[in-house]
Amino acid sequence: MEASSAVSHRAGRWDAVLWTILGPLACTLIAMGVNHRLFMGLDPLAYEAGLQSAVILPLCVGTPIFLFFSLKMRDLAIANHRLRIMAATDGLTACLNRSAFSAQVDARAAMSGTTMGAGALLILDADRFKLINDRFGHQAGDRALELIAETLRATVRAGDIVGRLGGEEFGVLLPNIDRVSAGRVAERLRTAVAGITFVADGRSYPLSVSIGGVVFDEEASFELLFQQADDRLYHAKQTGRNKVAMTSYIAAVAG
Secondary structure (H helix, E strand, C coil): CHHHHHHHHHHHHHHHHHHHHHHHHHHHHHHHHHHHHHHCCCCHHHHHHHHHHHHHHHHHHHHHHHHHHHHHHHHHHHHHHHHHHHHHECCCCCCECHHHHHHHHHHHHHHCCCCCCCEEEEEEEECCHHHHHHHHCHHHHHHHHHHHHHHHHHHCCCCCEEEEEECCEEEEEEECCCHHHHHHHHHHHHHHHHCCCCEECCEECCCCEEEEEEEECCCCCHHHHHHHHHHHHHHHHHCCCCCEEEEECCHHHHC
């Protein structure tokens, strides 16, 4: 998102420069054409003065006007871009929110089976998270979620996407990956979260996540992938927590 914002800002600057240059230039050419028709046939000094005014006035008056409006348009474009980012971002963890994350998964899964290759969806749920809220309060719980989100983003591969699905549940989209590699990434994420030092009220409290994952290499949807990954997550929870359980996408579930 930061890279996208930087690209947008650079594009906005170039748009402002182009409008500032091309706007007055267009006005100058139009004014010269009009004055040419108006002063044509008069004495040379009047004709020359008419053409000079057609150049000087648009450049002196038009350039500041076009610069002002170009900068205002750029500010508006930047504000709209920031609003789009805010609308797609979870306010607490700075991850994508559920709506934006599911849209990313849908877009990726719709292209699976083409040259885009396979992918995987991981669903991560913080273990015994209610105990943190009950024992230390919701503010401490929010801090724990922030630490988990920071750890996930720092541990995933470049190009992987992290989202918060709600509560203490996160999603990770892994593009271009097979089941073995997806399992390795999931295990790395589990280990990284288990290594977090979380301190509340002067006491350390262990954090861990259970992970369910589904690998897909054909067209699917977030809803179907989530159902199968969530089933694996439930299995990881039921068999001891702080575990990874993976499966491969079964299209028959869609029926």
